[in-house]
Amino acid sequence: MMFSKACEYGIRAAVYVTLQSLEGRRVGVNEISEEIDSPIAFTAKILQQLTRNNIIHSVKGPNGGFEIDPEDMNSAKLSMIVKAIDGDKIYTGCGLGLKECNAQKPCPLHDKFLDIRNNLSTMLTSTSLYELATGLEVGLTYLKR
Amino acid sequence: MMFSKACEYGIRAAVYVTLQSLEGRRVGVNEISEEIDSPIAFTAKILQQLTRNNIIHSVKGPNGGFEIDPEDMNSAKLSMIVKAIDGDKIYTGCGLGLKECNAQKPCPLHDKFLDIRNNLSTMLTSTSLYELATGLEVGLTYLKR
DNA sequence: CAAATAAAAGACAATTTTATCTTAAATGTT
DNA sequence: AACATTTAAGATAAAATTGTCTTTTATTTG
Numbered sequence: 001m002m003f004s005k006a007c008e009y010g011i012r013a014a015v016y017v018t019l020q021s022l023e024g025r026r027v028g029v030n031e032i033s034e035e036i037d038s039p040i041a042f043t044a045k046i047l048q049q050l051t052r053n054n055i056i057h058s059v060k061g062p063n064g065g066f067e068i069d070p071e072d073m074n075s076a077k078l079s080m081i082v083k084a085i086d087g088d089k090i091y092t093g094c095g096l097g098l099k100e101c102n103a104q105k106p107c108p109l110h111d112k113f114l115d116i117r118n119n120l121s122t123m124l125t126s127t128s129l130y131e132l133a134t135g136l137e138v139g140l141t142y143l144k145r
Numbered sequence: 146m147m148f149s150k151a152c153e154y155g156i157r158a159a160v161y162v163t164l165q166s167l168e169g170r171r172v173g174v175n176e177i178s179e180e181i182d183s184p185i186a187f188t189a190k191i192l193q194q195l196t197r198n199n200i201i202h203s204v205k206g207p208n209g210g211f212e213i214d215p216e217d218m219n220s221a222k223l224s225m226i227v228k229a230i231d232g233d234k235i236y237t238g239c240g241l242g243l244k245e246c247n248a249q250k251p252c253p254l255h256d257k258f259l260d261i262r263n264n265l266s267t268m269l270t271s272t273s274l275y276e277l278a279t280g281l282e283v284g285l286t287y288l289k290r
Numbered sequence: 291c292a293a294a295t296a297a298a299a300g301a302c303a304a305t306t307t308t309a310t311c312t313t314a315a316a317t318g319t320t
Numbered sequence: 321a322a323c324a325t326t327t328a329a330g331a332t333a334a335a336a337t338t339g340t341c342t343t344t345t346a347t348t349t350g
Contacts, residue, residue, distance in 0.1 A: 001238040002147060005338065008242035015253055028296065042339050048298065061347030062295045078254075093146040097153035100290050108160055108277040108286040109223075116264050123257050132253040141253040145245050150308065173326065187309050193328065206317030207325045 002120075007085040010046045012036040012143050014081055017056050017066045018073055018133035026065040037144045046085065053084040073130035082124055091121050147265075152230040155191045157181040157288050159226055162201050162211045163218055163278035171210035182289045191230065198229040218275035227269055236266050 003011070013032050020027045033043040047066055051058045055076055056068045068076065082090060094101030095113040103110070135141040148156070158177050165172045178188040192211055196203045200221055201213045213221065227235060239246035240258040248255075280286040 001234050001240055001242075003240070003242075005242065008240075011254075012241055030296095039339055041341075044297075045299095045339090051297085058297060059347080060295085060297045060345075062349065064296045064347070066297090089146050095146055095148070095153075096157055096288075097146075097148075097150065098287070098290055105290075106286050107288070108280050109156075109272075110286065112268050112272060116261060116268065119261050119264060123261065127254075127257060135253050141251050141255065142243070142246075143241075143252065145243060145250075175326095184309055186311070189327075190309085190329095196327085203327060204317080205315075205325085205327045207319070209317070209326045211327090 002090070003082065004086050006042070006046050007082055009036065009038045009043055010050060010081050010085045011078060012038065013043055013047060013066075014050060014056060014068075014076070014129055015132045015136060016143055018068050018076075018129040019136050021068045021070065021073070022133055022137065026059060026063065026067045028065040032066065035143065049084055050081065053080065055080050055084060068129065073133070074128045076129045077125055078127045078129075078132075079121070079124035091117065147235070148227065149231050151187070151191050152227055154181065154183045154188055155195060155226050155230045156223065157183065158188055158192060158211075159195060159201060159213075159221075159274055160277045160281065161288055163213050163221075163274040164281050166213045166215065166218070167278055167282065171204060171208065171212045173210040177211070180288065194229055195226065198225065200225050200229060213274065218278070219273045221274045222270055223272045223274075223277075224266070224269035236262065 013036055016032055016035050017027060029040060029044045029047060032038075032047070033040040036043075047056070047058070050056045051066070056066050058064070058066050094107050095109045095117075096107040098107045101107045101110055132141075136143065158181055161177055161180050162172060174185060174189045174192060177183075177192070178185040181188075192201070192203070195201045196211070201211050203209070203211050239252055240254045240262075241252045243252045246252045246255055277286075281288065
């Protein structure tokens with residue numbers, strides 16, 4: 001809808017990793033893609049991106065997998081994931097695709113998009129993985145289907 | 146950012162057609178793609194879609210081109226263009242790509258997206274081509290670069 | 291140290307989106 | 321009626337995104 005498929009999987013994966021890290025469990029790609037219903041190999045690639053961007057942490061070898069330090073769960077915001085995967089066009093880009101669109105030289109939708117974009121940006125920068133994982137934990141929300 | 150390239154071109158093209166129809170001028174694909182800075186043949190395809198969906202009107206032959214009846218400028222909303230080109234995922238789809246995501250079985254972002262999506266939907270269904278074209282006409286907004 | 295496990299990296303494939311080119315159909319002009 | 325103009329339609333191509341497969345690297349365990 002708004003994010004690329006890669007970004008959707010990335011967010012879902014990160015939330016699942018966070019949920020399991022809350023229980024002190026490290027999780028592998030197979031379990032993750034099973035639990036968020038996503039293609040395994042593609043999900044692996046996306047997890048690599050999240051790892052390279054220091055959003056989650058990975059450990060190789062037996063009993064390895066992905067995890068996120070409980071210390072970081074609150075400061076890890078959705079905006080970081082979106083930026084790492086889709087870039088920041090979603091915040092900075094023009095709704096009609098103009099290269100240069102701003103208050104001085106606005107596209108016809110510029111003003112109408114301002115609020116929507118600010119809401120989106122605020123939501124993404126203020127929502128943490130911790131917050132999303134706890135909703136899952138108590139069974140209020142779902143990551144599959 | 147939010148719309149496909151096709152949809153961006155579609156909106157820009159429709160606004161330009163409206164602007165010219167305000168002056169009683171019919172416009173051809175060449176002029177349109179020149180004025181909105183878009184690929185000609187691709188723009189032609191998109192104009193076909195808008196025509197098939199009765200958002201704008203086309204006339205073949207010499208002095209032909211695209212136009213929109215002044216009567217329809219106000220009832221022609223952005224939502225119609227978006228729906229015709231990108232479909233309605235943007236309104237109805239889940240932000241995280243779940244097939245089934247609603248108040249009963251929400252994804253972790255469902256509630257956080259509700260407002261944003263409603264704002265977007267309201268903006269699109271309430272903004273008319275007429276409104277956008279008049280902003281252009283008085284030099285307040287731009288369709289290029 | 292050898293074996294097993296799991297992520298990282300890179301090559302490859304399929305699909306979708308974006309974009310172009312060619313031919314056909316319609317319509318106004320001479 | 322012949323011709324020029326302009327959209328419509330369809331085939332094709334290029335690029336981006338999505339997805340898979342194979343090999344390499346790191347790490348744990350026996």
